[in-house]
Amino acid sequence: MKVAYFPGCTLKTKAKGLDDSVVDTARALGYDLEEVPDWTCCGATFNLSVDNIMALAPPVRILANAQQIGKEVVTVCAGCYNVLKRANYTVRNDPEKLQKITDFIELDYNGDTEVLHYLEFLRDRVGFEKISKNLKRDLGELKVVPYYGCQLLRPHEEVLLDDPENPMILDNMLEAIGCDVLEFPHKGECCGAFLTVCSNLEARLAEPGDRPDNAVSDCSYTIVNSAGKRGADLIVLSCPLCQYNIDYSQERIIKEHYGFKQVPSLYFSQLLALALGLDMNKYSLDDKHHFINPKGVIEQKVLSQREVA
Amino acid sequence: MKRIGVFVCWCGSNIASTVDVGKVVEAAKKMPGVVHAEDYKYLCSDPGQNIVQKAIADHNLDAVVISACTPSLHEPTFRKACELSGLNPYQCEIANIREQCSWVHDDPEAATRKAVLVIRSIVEKVKLNESLDPITAPLTKRAMVIGAGISGIQSALDIANAGYEVVLVEREPAIGGHMAQLSETFPTLDCSQCILTPKMVEVSRHPNIKLMTYSEVLEVSGFVGNFTAKILKKPRYVKEDVCTNCGDCSDVCPVVVPNEFDRGLSSRHAIYVPFPQAVPAIYTLDANSCLGLFPLACENCRNACEVDAIDYDMEPEVVEEQVGAIVVATGFDVFPIEEIKEYGYGKCPDIIDGLHFERLLSASGPTQGEVRRPSDGKVPKEVVFVQCAGSRDTERGKPYCSKICCMYTAKHAMLYKHKVHDGQAYIFYIDVRAAGKNYEEFYQRGVEEDGTMYLRGKASKIFEEDGKVYVWGSDTLTGKKIEIAADMVVLAAPIIPSVGTAELAKKLRIQTDINGFLSEVHPKLRPVESITAGYFLAGAGQAPKDIPEAVAQASGAASKVLDLFSQNEVHHDPMIVGIDEDLCSGCGVCVGVCPYSARELDTERKKVRVIEVLCEGCGACGAACPTGAAQQRNLTDRQVATMVGATLDTLTEETEE
Numbered sequence: 001m002k003v004a005y006f007p008g009c010t011l012k013t014k015a016k017g018l019d020d021s022v023v024d025t026a027r028a029l030g031y032d033l034e035e036v037p038d039w040t041c042c043g044a045t046f047n048l049s050v051d052n053i054m055a056l057a058p059p060v061r062i063l064a065n066a067q068q069i070g071k072e073v074v075t076v077c078a079g080c081y082n083v084l085k086r087a088n089y090t091v092r093n094d095p096e097k098l099q100k101i102t103d104f105i106e107l108d109y110n111g112d113t114e115v116l117h118y119l120e121f122l123r124d125r126v127g128f129e130k131i132s133k134n135l136k137r138d139l140g141e142l143k144v145v146p147y148y149g150c151q152l153l154r155p156h157e158e159v160l161l162d163d164p165e166n167p168m169i170l171d172n173m174l175e176a177i178g179c180d181v182l183e184f185p186h187k188g189e190c191c192g193a194f195l196t197v198c199s200n201l202e203a204r205l206a207e208p209g210d211r212p213d214n215a216v217s218d219c220s221y222t223i224v225n226s227a228g229k230r231g232a233d234l235i236v237l238s239c240p241l242c243q244y245n246i247d248y249s250q251e252r253i254i255k256e257h258y259g260f261k262q263v264p265s266l267y268f269s270q271l272l273a274l275a276l277g278l279d280m281n282k283y284s285l286d287d288k289h290h291f292i293n294p295k296g297v298i299e300q301k302v303l304s305q306r307e308v309a
Numbered sequence: 310m311k312r313i314g315v316f317v318c319w320c321g322s323n324i325a326s327t328v329d330v331g332k333v334v335e336a337a338k339k340m341p342g343v344v345h346a347e348d349y350k351y352l353c354s355d356p357g358q359n360i361v362q363k364a365i366a367d368h369n370l371d372a373v374v375i376s377a378c379t380p381s382l383h384e385p386t387f388r389k390a391c392e393l394s395g396l397n398p399y400q401c402e403i404a405n406i407r408e409q410c411s412w413v414h415d416d417p418e419a420a421t422r423k424a425v426l427v428i429r430s431i432v433e434k435v436k437l438n439e440s441l442d443p444i445t446a447p448l449t450k451r452a453m454v455i456g457a458g459i460s461g462i463q464s465a466l467d468i469a470n471a472g473y474e475v476v477l478v479e480r481e482p483a484i485g486g487h488m489a490q491l492s493e494t495f496p497t498l499d500c501s502q503c504i505l506t507p508k509m510v511e512v513s514r515h516p517n518i519k520l521m522t523y524s525e526v527l528e529v530s531g532f533v534g535n536f537t538a539k540i541l542k543k544p545r546y547v548k549e550d551v552c553t554n555c556g557d558c559s560d561v562c563p564v565v566v567p568n569e570f571d572r573g574l575s576s577r578h579a580i581y582v583p584f585p586q587a588v589p590a591i592y593t594l595d596a597n598s599c600l601g602l603f604p605l606a607c608e609n610c611r612n613a614c615e616v617d618a619i620d621y622d623m624e625p626e627v628v629e630e631q632v633g634a635i636v637v638a639t640g641f642d643v644f645p646i647e648e649i650k651e652y653g654y655g656k657c658p659d660i661i662d663g664l665h666f667e668r669l670l671s672a673s674g675p676t677q678g679e680v681r682r683p684s685d686g687k688v689p690k691e692v693v694f695v696q697c698a699g700s701r702d703t704e705r706g707k708p709y710c711s712k713i714c715c716m717y718t719a720k721h722a723m724l725y726k727h728k729v730h731d732g733q734a735y736i737f738y739i740d741v742r743a744a745g746k747n748y749e750e751f752y753q754r755g756v757e758e759d760g761t762m763y764l765r766g767k768a769s770k771i772f773e774e775d776g777k778v779y780v781w782g783s784d785t786l787t788g789k790k791i792e793i794a795a796d797m798v799v800l801a802a803p804i805i806p807s808v809g810t811a812e813l814a815k816k817l818r819i820q821t822d823i824n825g826f827l828s829e830v831h832p833k834l835r836p837v838e839s840i841t842a843g844y845f846l847a848g849a850g851q852a853p854k855d856i857p858e859a860v861a862q863a864s865g866a867a868s869k870v871l872d873l874f875s876q877n878e879v880h881h882d883p884m885i886v887g888i889d890e891d892l893c894s895g896c897g898v899c900v901g902v903c904p905y906s907a908r909e910l911d912t913e914r915k916k917v918r919v920i921e922v923l924c925e926g927c928g929a930c931g932a933a934c935p936t937g938a939a940q941q942r943n944l945t946d947r948q949v950a951t952m953v954g955a956t957l958d959t960l961t962e963e964t965e966e
Contacts, residue, residue: 165650165651166650183656183773185653185772185773226774
């Protein structure tokens with residue numbers, strides 16, 4: 001079955017492993033994700049200047065083009081999901097704005113494309129039970145913490161994926177593929193987001209010994225340190241920006257916090273690929289894409305074990 | 310033709326500064342049917358009333374129009390004055406020229422013209438007024454009190470002590486309500502059970518109180534003075550008159566379930582008494598947790614009982630009681646705080662609510678009054694209390710202030726320090742509301758003598774890590790983020806109406822407010838009466854309140870019941886909507902729209918019958934009636950038409966001039 005799919009820029013560059021694992025796992029479950037024709041950048045952040053037509057034109061164009069394939073479009077990057085969902089919410093509630101945008105992009109669109117996160121797609125279209133029945137590897141030894149970040153959850157009334165204070169969709173998905181899911185209070189905490197850009201820049205400009213406080217590593221420290229203390233083998237996430245912040249800031253954290261335990265991170269779809277028995281060499285689990293490579297713990301706790309059924 | 314008197318009030322300057330009272334009097338004198346008109350500075354004063362009474366006698370008046378403030382204030386005053394002069398009170402009408410004229414206009418000329426119009430229309434109305442007599446009905450001088458917490462107990466005792474019989478209905482196996490669960494009470498720190506149990510015992514021994522525990526009100530029919538209540542006695546499978554409270558049955562029961570009385574912090578057996586001082590001191594077999602009664606899975610309790618008190622064949626029983634008044638004292642419950650996810654309640658056993666903490670402090674509680682945290686039994690050295698944990702939260706909690714939390718939290722912190730001398734209590738607060746006799750002093754004492762640390766701000770997140778309960782929050786006085794690694798957290802969750810209040814209110818046909826609390830007639834002047842006649846409100850079912858307030862309201866409700874019982878029959882306002890049988894087609898539309906069940910269809914005669922004592926004169930039936938058979942007394946269609954006609958006539962005359 002064919003479903004429209006919007007990968008977004010990051011999935012074609014830094015987060016190639018996310019793109020590949022989403023497409024392959026969907027295929028393994030019987031769905032063909034077909035990329036939205038002529039797709040562009042989603043707009044990257046849902047612009048604060050909501051009157052700016054340029055903020056809404058790209059996502060609305062993507063939503064309109066997706067209808068060449070179907071009424072639903074699947075996306076996975078938390079940033080893209082947030083932008084598409086909120087742009088859709090905006091034009092659905094403001095016909096005048098919708099008219100302006102559609103005139104500008106010269107396409108017909110009335111707001112009826114449904115944006116689904118791949119997690120929602122797995123839960124509501126595929127069904128977690130079906131996934132549980134198709135497991136090829138035993139992930140029972142893997143202790144994981146789910147990490148949602150902010151863009152999947154907020155603002156709640158526009159995004160409506162899950163309870164912003166205690167989301168469960170990723171927890172449930174990880175349980176469905178057989179992981180040992182740990183209780184994690186920081187699953188919706190901010191990773192530092194785009195501050196990563198300015199703090200790195202400031203760090204480079206500043207004299208050694210006079211570096212500004214690194215906001216990102218402070219945020220990430222809380223998250224990763226708690227995951228480590230709880231005994232997590234992996235932090236499982238869905239957002240490329242979170243992955244970057246959570247993973248690469250550990251380089252600095254380890255120098256500043258004595259006794260800090262590093263924890264590797266990876267995308268939920270990579271773990272799904274693992275559970276479905278796919279070839280794990282294909283999904284960028286390498287040093288080029290990770291500061292702390294999750295391959296080791298996967299080898300040790302899953303791949304070295306005997307395959308089930 | 311009626312002889313009508315018009316009296317125009319100045320209301321000091323309230324009316325007279327905008328309306329030219331003299332001109333109004335002159336205009337009134339010219340109105341058809343008016344034989345006398347005069348003005349006075351304060352008509353509601355004694356001399357003012359005397360003027361009206363004297364005029365009735367001197368001018369032989371048949372009807373009176375008082376032009377003054379709203380009828381909701383002084384209509385009873387003037388009707389009484391008329392009655393004393395031998396005039397039927399329903400021949401007195403009020404023309405509102407204050408709220409609906411002088412207060413809302415600032416052009417004296419226009420306001421004066423409008424006042425004349427208002428009076429003119431009321432003069433026309435009163436011409437067609439009938440003389441009415443109050444409707445009467447018999448009165449059963451026996452009361453029912455629903456809920457036997459401290460409020461219900463107090464109401465029942467007050468009514469019973471005055472010599473009337475009371476049926477006291479409680480759905481739990483024992484009486485006492487939440488007060489029985491509390492440790493010490495603010496602001497005196499006297500033991501809650503010690504002051505409550507004497508009252509519980511008094512209830513159980515009182516010759517005028519019929520106590521029905523483990524019972525629920527199924528249905529109430531009838532009206533003020535004449536209610537019939539159907540009450541379900543749930544089977545407790547233990548004969549109340551035989552059980553000796555020895556406890557042999559409980560000792561042999563194999564079932565262990567969480568004890569609700571201890572909020573799940575301890576366990577009980579399937580056959581149990583909730584707490585040692587329970588009234589009645591009778592065991593109850595909880596069929597839901599028993600291994601099985603049908604078929605019988607275990608007979609341990611029956612075998613152990615030496616007096617043969619256990620009866621597995623006991624059936625639910627429905628009892629009918631006739632009562633004249635009902636006090637609703639259904640109390641409160643604690644908001645399910647797990648719904649506010651960031652507080653972590655339900656994920657970590659050391660995050661508890663205030664009522665849990667009461668049990669931990671209580672000498673009869675699961676820890677015999679030692680403060681020990683639920684997860685591992687350790688004595689917590691740092692405890693964080695979070696006030697307004699869901700109260701004053703318009704988004705996910707409750708918009709209102711739960712009123713009692715500031716004080717019980719101050720008390721908790723104090724009692725904790727008295728028990729754990731090297732411990733530290735922190736309180737997150739938005740405001741400390743310590744308005745009450747000796748309350749502010751009590752709160753200050755906690756700060757000064759017991760070192761309670763108050764942090765002004767909200768807790769944003771509470772979670773467990775490394776065996777500690779972390780509280781993140783902000784201190785809005787310093788503008789700093791705060792993290793406290795505590796051993797235990799106590800949440801002051803909102804107070805909500807007790808579970809089942811909405812369903813019960815529907816059965817009783819009484820009203821609830823937007824938050825589900827029982828509604829009173831008037832928030833200031835009639836705070837203990839329900840809008841439906843014959844029902845009275847007591848305790849936290851009406852709004853969150855502490856013990857002194859609950860007891861005061863309970864006594865207030867009881868005195869209202871006694872006020873009712875001091876009469877020999879029930880009186881009812883005759884301003885009802887009657888039926889003109891010649892016009893009634895028997896369609897029954899009015900029966901369906903009546904919110905008071907005051908109308909019924911006589912199918913044989915094809916006519917609607919009005920049960921006059923039930924009618925509140927709302928007029929819904931009058932609006933719905935297709936033939937005009939349903940007419941509101943003294944506000945008939947004809948009266949309204951003449952009022953409109955007179956107003957239009959006056960306006961036309963004005964234009965012609």
